[in-house]
Amino acid sequence: MAAGNRAADTAYTQLRRMILGGELTPGARLAEVELAQTLGLSRTPVREALGRLGADGLVEVLPHRGARVSLWTESDIAEIFELRTLLEPYAAARAARIGVAETVLAELRGLCAAMETAAAEGELAELAQLNSRFHALLIDASGNGRLPAMLTSVMHAPLILGTFHRYDPDALARSMGHHREVVAAIAARDPEWAASVMRSHLRSAAANISATPREDP
Amino acid sequence: MAAGNRAADTAYTQLRRMILGGELTPGARLAEVELAQTLGLSRTPVREALGRLGADGLVEVLPHRGARVSLWTESDIAEIFELRTLLEPYAAARAARIGVAETVLAELRGLCAAMETAAAEGELAELAQLNSRFHALLIDASGNGRLPAMLTSVMHAPLILGTFHRYDPDALARSMGHHREVVAAIAARDPEWAASVMRSHLRSAAANISATPREDP
DNA sequence: CTCCCCTATATTGCATGCAACAGCCAGGGG
DNA sequence: CCCCTGGCTGTTGCATGCAATATAGGGGAG
Numbered sequence: 001m002a003a004g005n006r007a008a009d010t011a012y013t014q015l016r017r018m019i020l021g022g023e024l025t026p027g028a029r030l031a032e033v034e035l036a037q038t039l040g041l042s043r044t045p046v047r048e049a050l051g052r053l054g055a056d057g058l059v060e061v062l063p064h065r066g067a068r069v070s071l072w073t074e075s076d077i078a079e080i081f082e083l084r085t086l087l088e089p090y091a092a093a094r095a096a097r098i099g100v101a102e103t104v105l106a107e108l109r110g111l112c113a114a115m116e117t118a119a120a121e122g123e124l125a126e127l128a129q130l131n132s133r134f135h136a137l138l139i140d141a142s143g144n145g146r147l148p149a150m151l152t153s154v155m156h157a158p159l160i161l162g163t164f165h166r167y168d169p170d171a172l173a174r175s176m177g178h179h180r181e182v183v184a185a186i187a188a189r190d191p192e193w194a195a196s197v198m199r200s201h202l203r204s205a206a207a208n209i210s211a212t213p214r215e216d217p
Numbered sequence: 218m219a220a221g222n223r224a225a226d227t228a229y230t231q232l233r234r235m236i237l238g239g240e241l242t243p244g245a246r247l248a249e250v251e252l253a254q255t256l257g258l259s260r261t262p263v264r265e266a267l268g269r270l271g272a273d274g275l276v277e278v279l280p281h282r283g284a285r286v287s288l289w290t291e292s293d294i295a296e297i298f299e300l301r302t303l304l305e306p307y308a309a310a311r312a313a314r315i316g317v318a319e320t321v322l323a324e325l326r327g328l329c330a331a332m333e334t335a336a337a338e339g340e341l342a343e344l345a346q347l348n349s350r351f352h353a354l355l356i357d358a359s360g361n362g363r364l365p366a367m368l369t370s371v372m373h374a375p376l377i378l379g380t381f382h383r384y385d386p387d388a389l390a391r392s393m394g395h396h397r398e399v400v401a402a403i404a405a406r407d408p409e410w411a412a413s414v415m416r417s418h419l420r421s422a423a424a425n426i427s428a429t430p431r432e433d434p
Numbered sequence: 435c436t437c438c439c440c441t442a443t444a445t446t447g448c449a450t451g452c453a454a455c456a457g458c459c460a461g462g463g464g
Numbered sequence: 465c466c467c468c469t470g471g472c473t474g475t476t477g478c479a480t481g482c483a484a485t486a487t488a489g490g491g492g493a494g
Contacts, residue, residue: 006280007478032446042479047447051265055272057363063223064485079361082307086460095298144296145272150367224448249476259449264477276461280475 007041011049014039019058019069020156026071030059054090057153070177080154081206085199087151088135091142092182093191093200100141100186108137108183116176124164133162134179141186171208175201224258231256236286237373243288247276274370289343291384291427297371298423302416304368305352308359309399309415310408317358317403325400333347333393341381348381351396358403381420388425392418 015035030050032043039046054061063065111134118127132155134170139147167175178201185194232252233263235241247267249260256263263272271278317408328351335344356364378402402411 036334043446044478044480048265048268052272055269055366057366066446076362079363081303082311082361083363083367086303087300090299094299095463144299145293146296146300146370148298149272149274149370153363153366153480169332248474260476261448261450282457283476 003158006045008045008048011039011041011045012052015046015049015053016056016058019053024069026069028069032066054142055153056156058156077209078206080156081202081209083154084151085202085206087147088139088202089195089198091139091144091147092186092194094143095138095141096186096189096191096194097117098143099189104137104141105183105187108134108186111137112176112179112183116178119176121170127164138182138186163209166208171204174204180205223262225262225265228252228256228258228262229269232263232266232270233273233275236270237328241286243286245286247284247286249283251343256429272370273373275373294426295372295423298419298426300371301368302419302423304364305356306362306412306415306421308356308364309403309411311360312355313403313406313408313411315360316406321354321358322400322404325351327353329393329396329400332396336389336393344381355403380426383425388421391421395421 001205009070015030016022024030032046032050035050036043036046050059054067058070059067060070075165078168085139115127115134118124118130135155136148139151164172178197181197182201184192185197218335232241233245241247249263249267253260253263254269267276267284270276275287276284277287328347332344332347332351333343335347352372353365356368381389395414398414399411399418402414411418
């Protein structure tokens with residue numbers, strides 16, 4: 001999102017990757033000096049990065065007590081999916097309404113294909129990454145400039161990854177089909193269709209999560 | 218929102234107040250040293266505050282080029298109202314569904330009364346403040362912990378103030394009536410009703426904005 | 435033996451010095 | 465006369481020193 005070549009940005013990116021990659025487990029304490037040494041930076045950019053991650057909801061910062069990686073309860077996840085179910089269908093509909101450049105459509109289709117192969121080969125981590133990019137691209141295509149920033153706080157990939165881990169093959173195939181169908185609806189410039197498919201997509205994901213008890217890898 | 222007694226928080230609050238109060242006009246340059254001297258602080262907390270305000274969308278920070286107060290185009294305002302129209306009815310419905318403590322209902326009613334007197338006396342700035350608190354309280358009452366942070370980026374009071382300036386007496390009375398009705402719907406624990414009223418409330422505001430050409434005070 | 439308070443320590447938060455980068459004005463060349 | 469280039473200045477960005485605060489552990493009183 002905000003990716004200058006500054007040290008604070010690299011700190012942000014690295015920490016984000018570490019958290020999302022599971023290298024930093026939820027609840028883990030994040031000491032500024034330790035992170036600074038690990039990243040080869042000073043405390044200042046690390047501190048700024050922690051602040052941004054706190055705004056994103058990925059870490060929680062307590063005054064004078066430092067930062068910890070956020071841990072998610074079932075109700076947190078439910079809240080997040082409620083918001084996504086609200087915002088992403090809107091994004092899809094808006095993209096369909098205002099129209100999307102052919103190059104972007106091609107990129108979306110490419111991501112669909114990549115996701116399908118990743119799903120077929122059981123590469124769930126790869127799939128989660130591609131899925132995030134797909135949704136992010138679609139949100140950008142909505143043309144509402146405030147939407148991407150809003151959704152960063154609820155588009156955390158570990159949740160998606162967890163979702164995919166709980167999918168059975170049929171649900172996975174449905175999910176891939178949804179992606180294809182959203183792109184088709186946008187290409188057809190049918191907002192209602194696009195929103196409807198996206199809603200189905202997210203509701204099915206949410207249903208999958210609440211159905212499966214809990215199974216942390 | 219995040220209000221410890223730290224210097225960075227006071228810087229954030231002060232700057233926010235300055236911008237929202239019109240003391241810092243849109244487009245104005247925000248030099249760190251100057252602000253630090255004005256607020257009697259060092260550059261560090263000022264810098265952190267600017268970062269947060271940037272995340273809120275109130276200022277835009279350009280790498281190595283400093284921060285400026287954001288200026289809003291008509292389409293920005295339209296985007297913001299689209300998102301509010303999406304999220305706030307959801308918040309109202311959720312509050313109605315999960316129920317709201319009687320103390321909170323009393324507070325909401327108190328704000329309604331205060332807004333009505335402010336409207337009667339033409340105290341539009343006061344009205345805008347009260348209005349913001351009313352909506353913020355309702356968003357908190359939704360029980361979705363991520364919603365308040367999401368909406369800070371679109372709940373900027375100057376927009377609301379501008380909205381009120383364009384209201385004619387009838388529209389103003391309708392707006393006050395909407396507030397009362399939302400509280401009633403929540404008290405009656407009727408989600409559909411609450412969402413519907415809130416949607417009307419926001420659509421009428423948006424209509425008012427797009428109808429009136431432009432009239433900066 | 436248990437509970438409370440007090441001190442020691444580690445960490446955050448703030449201030450400030452130094453380096454790097456963007457913008458600007460002057461000077462020279464075409 | 466205009467454009468381009470080079471240094472100069474003011475700002476941001478980063479590093480680090482110092483002060484303030486929360487936590488943990490031990491010692492004393494009940």
